[in-house]
Amino acid sequence: MQLEQTLTKLDVGVLPPDQARDLGQMGYMQxxxxxxxxxDYLAEARRARAVARPLAPASPAVAVFCRLLSLSIQQPLRPLPMVKTAPKRRGGARARRLQL
Structure with missing residues (x-):
């Protein structure tokens, strides 16, 4: 259930690379x-990747999520390439209303 909710939040279509990376990383952490x-982490990661992989070509954020899953499966004891982004103001409620 949680996987489907995460993928729904990630599958927002085409995004700039930085936003896709941030969203994909947040989805992985969620x-x-x-x-x-x-x-069993490896079994769950393989299942999540299998479910998410068909969505990856149309959604860069899902592609980042799949890449993180693949890296964690291939090299389970190595740190993942996660980038901490600097906090920034995004406009709050007014910006969200303008997006609609």
Missing amino acids: WLGALPACA
Whole structure:
């Protein structure tokens, strides 16, 4: 259930590369945080990648999510290339209303 919610939030279509990277990384962290403590990480990561992979060509954020999953499966004991972005103002409620 959590995987589907995460993918729904990630699958927003074409985004600039920086926004796609940020959104994909946040999606990975959300998915990871929702895993039960007793879960088999590799099995869950493979399942998530299999579900997300068909969405990746049309959504750069989902592609980033899939890439992070693939890297974590291939090299499970290495840190992932996560980039911490500087906080920035995005316009708040007014900007969200203008997007509609």
